[in-house]
Amino acid sequence: MRNILVHFTMFLAGLLWATAPARAQLSPPQLGYIKDTSAALRPVYGIPAAAFLGDPATDAVNAFACTAKLCLAKTDTALLRFSTSDPASAIRTEAPAGAAVIAVANGTTDGAWIYFDGTQQFAHWQAGTWSGIDYSPSGAVLSLRATADGFDYAVVRDPTSGSAWIEHYSTADGSVTVLDSVDTTGSVLLLDSGVLYAADGQLILRRADRTQLTFPLADVAALDVAGKGYVEIEAAGGLWILTTVPGFEQLAMLPGTPNGGGR
Amino acid sequence: MKTRAIAFLFAALCMAPVAANAQITLATLVGTVQTPVTTFYNYPAIAPNATLDVTFVATNTSTTPTAITKLALSGIGFLIVNTSTLPIVIEPGKSITFFVRFTGGPVGTYQANLQVNSAIIGLQGSVVQAATLSVASPCTGPDASGAISFGRVPQTQTATCTFTVANPYTQALLVAPITLTGSAFKTVQASSASIPAGQSLTFTVIFTATAATAYSGSLTVGVQTFSLSGTGFLNPLPAPTLSFGATSLQSGKQYGLTAILPSPASTTVNGTIVMSFTPASSAVKDDTAVQFFAASSRVLPFTVAQESTALLFNGQSSAGFATGTTAGTITFKLDAGAVGFSGNAVATWTIDAAPVSLTAATANRGSTSLILSITGLDNTYSMGPMTFTFFDRNGKQLGSTISADFTPDFQAFYRGQNGGVIATGSAFQLILSFPATGDLTTVGSMNVQITNVAGVTSASSIGFP
Missing domain, CATH: 2.60.40.10 (Immunoglobulins)
Structure with missing residues (x-):
């Protein structure tokens, strides 16, 4: 990383006035972390269409979620929390066996929400420990999203219904509110500004304002938050990375995936 | 014509036994099979004007060296060929070979005597009518x-x-x-x-x-x-037509390479396709992001089935490849091994120098600063001059446009990343923090312009959340 100081003089029409050096950091891009085909969690560098995978930070991962600064990963019996810039400093916490769904808060705190499939239990993770909450929805929980007063989750209550419900759980009063639904029972990923889901051979990115983008991609098996603005997609044709930053949406295949085939 | 040797007795031309020459035995040789000859050898019939060579083997069966001092023919229609100068000494248990050619002539029967030291072998051959x-x-x-x-x-x-x-x-x-x-x-x-x-x-x-x-x-x-x-x-494959689904290549993209033969392959062929990259800029030696996805490699195997025209890469009809983040030329060369190609199985395409390409741009407010994060690539490695314009939530410009030149910083950054082969090519992430005071929530969006030698890139309406 290269730090640069540039002197700006800013005159902002009476609303603000500032004159100070601007701090700039110039570095190779790190898009986040992805789970590779051998279930190892590896950093991704570069840009989506010309990405490089770094050395594994940990292996035997069955779920994970990353922000720009931290990752929380679930192995069979533990949670691992590490800084994206220093994966060697991982903090390990025992956790219920089995798969999980993870959502890391994108704020200044490093809190996260977790759903343990094995115990069908929601939990809040903070500072290296987790604590369960007394709420369990019926159905299969597909995704979580941290919010200011709790979390949103996508759940399929009836596999024959063809839809997944997006609901909100408030930690303030324990209330549950139905927010939305998507027409799929496949992979769903709740994003800060929308929802990404797979349906009918397509990957659909639906924004909060209901606008949506579609990407042709068949046989999506898993969606994970690789980093801020990036989602890893596991599909039959290989591993992909989707840029979700508004205006820069792009689907690209990750290197080293099983086959370089088309979508 | 193929030499054949068939021995049988011919009573009319029976000569004296080889008693006086018991140390030397004679045989005909066809392939690796020796057939003893004691008194007579009858050549197979041949056509007029044809010849027939028969190989004779003389073996010393004694325990002492024996010399062949006499090797001669008498008669018509036969000839000894390829003999060494006499005498020829044969060590115990060893052999020498020589050839007797039946040269024939008009239709008829021919006889001659072959003499080896004191042994005499009768030879007979026939020339018969032949088509x-x-x-x-x-x-x-x-x-x-x-x-x-x-x-x-x-x-x-x-x-x-x-x-x-x-x-x-x-x-x-x-x-x-x-x-x-x-x-x-x-x-x-x-x-x-x-x-x-x-x-x-x-x-x-x-x-x-x-x-x-x-x-x-x-x-x-x-x-x-x-x-x-x-x-x-193996019939050489006709040189395939390579295409990538677009008219030109751009940096920071992924394409699917297809290879189609102009006519079906006459047999199933396995080979490899190798891609290489030559940067346009002397500032870098390579861009390792230029590769096929499948193997994270620049080499990929292919197969084309008999009677098929499509080359398959790992079973797929196209091979995904990345163009990296550097301007230059990409060359694909196919190798069909021993089968080869009947034409030029090479394609070279240029990735032109282009303005900076942004792959992400986000803006955020800190407590005392406005923060811009941009990620992208500059395939010319020449970027630097930038401008920033802020707008309020109604789209009204706040103050004047700010200019800054980051050229030295980018040059230093790329040199630091380089070391010969750049790991992430020209990809960069620039995070700019603009110290500010006042009510930062009034700032709604910003525009950014970035200049390199190929042109100007604009990112408009980067919204603050």
């Missing part, structure tokens, strides 16, 4: 040694030749046997035929090259035996 053989294209021959070639034939293909057996005599000629050996050669011709005077017989022989290898056989026509040969080979 003449000719072959039509694509076959060639027979040459002086009786060789007929079917030439080179693509694997799995056939070559059919017409053989003509003519009777040059004034009376009918029975040609027997007519036989073919060699599994690659087939004919429906009967095993014998009577050809009227001055007439001819035609038949076809089909050579099938089931594999890419050399084949041999023989055709016997009466007293004449002709060798047959043919070679199967």
Whole structure:
């Protein structure tokens, strides 16, 4: 990383006035972390269409979620929390066996929400420990999203219904509110500004304002938050990375995936 | 014609036994098989003007060296060839070989005596009426040694030749046997035929090259035996047409490479495709992001099935490749191994220098600063000048546009990333923090312009959340 100081003089029409050096950091891009085909969690560098995978930070991962600064990963019996810039400093916490769904808060705190499939239990993770909450929805929980007063989750209550419900759980009063639904029972990923889901051979990115983008991609098996603005997609044709930053949406295949085939 | 050796007794020409020369024994040699000859050897019949060589082996069966001091022929129609200068000393248990050629002549019977030291062997040969053989294209021959070639034939293909057996005599000629050996050669011709005077017989022989290898056989026509040969080979693939689904390549993109043959492959072929990259800028030596996804490599195997025109890469009809983040030229070269290509199986495409390409741009507010994060690539490695314009939530510009030149910083950044081969090419992430005071929530969006040698890139309406 290269730090640069540039002197700006800013005159902002009476609303603000500032004159100070601007701090700039110039570095190779790190898009986040992805789970590779051998279930190892590896950093991704570069840009989506010309990405490089770094050395594994940990292996035997069955779920994970990353922000720009931290990752929380679930192995069979533990949670691992590490800084994206220093994966060697991982903090390990025992956790219920089995798969999980993870959502890391994108704020200044490093809190996260977790759903343990094995115990069908929601939990809040903070500072290296987790604590369960007394709420369990019926159905299969597909995704979580941290919010200011709790979390949103996508759940399929009836596999024959063809839809997944997006609901909100408030930690303030324990209330549950139905927010939305998507027409799929496949992979769903709740994003800060929308929802990404797979349906009918397509990957659909639906924004909060209901606008949506579609990407042709068949046989999506898993969606994970690789980093801020990036989602890893596991599909039959290989591993992909989707840029979700508004205006820069792009689907690209990750290197080293099983086959370089088309979508 | 193929040499044959058949020994039998010929009582009329019985000579004295080789008692005085018991240390030397004689035999004929065909292949690796020796057949003892004691008093007489009868050559197979040959056609007029043909010759027939027979190999004789003289072996010293004693325990002491023995010299051959006499090796001679008397008679008509035979000739000793390739002999060494006499005397020839043969060590105990060792042998020497020499050849006796039956040169024949007009139709008739020929006799001669072969003398080896004191041993005398009677030789007899016959010249009989024989048909003449000719072959039509694509076959060639027979040459002086009786060789007929079917030439080179693509694997799995056939070559059919017409053989003509003519009777040059004034009376009918029975040609027997007519036989073919060699599994690659087939004919429906009967095993014998009577050809009227001055007439001819035609038949076809089909050579099938089931594999890419050399084949041999023989055709016997009466007293004449002709060798047959043919070679199967893998037909070179026609050079494929390579395409990538667009008219031009751009940096920071992924494409699917397809390769289509102009005509179906005559056989299944496995090969490799190799891509290489030459940067346009001397500032870098390579861009390792230029690669095929499948193997994270610049080499990928391909297969094209028999009767197919599409090359398959790991079973897929296209090979995904990345163009990296550097301007330059990408070359794809196909290698079909021993089969090869009949044309130029190479494609070279240029990735032009382009303005900076942004892959993400976000803006955020800190407590005392406005923070811009941009990620992108500059395939010219020349970026630097930038401008920033802020807008309020109603889209009204706040203050004047700010300019800054980051050229030295980017040059230093790229040098630091380089070291010969850049890991992430020209990809960069620039996070700019603009210290500010006041109510930062009034700032709604910002525009950014970035300049490099290829032009100006604008990112408009980067919204603050």
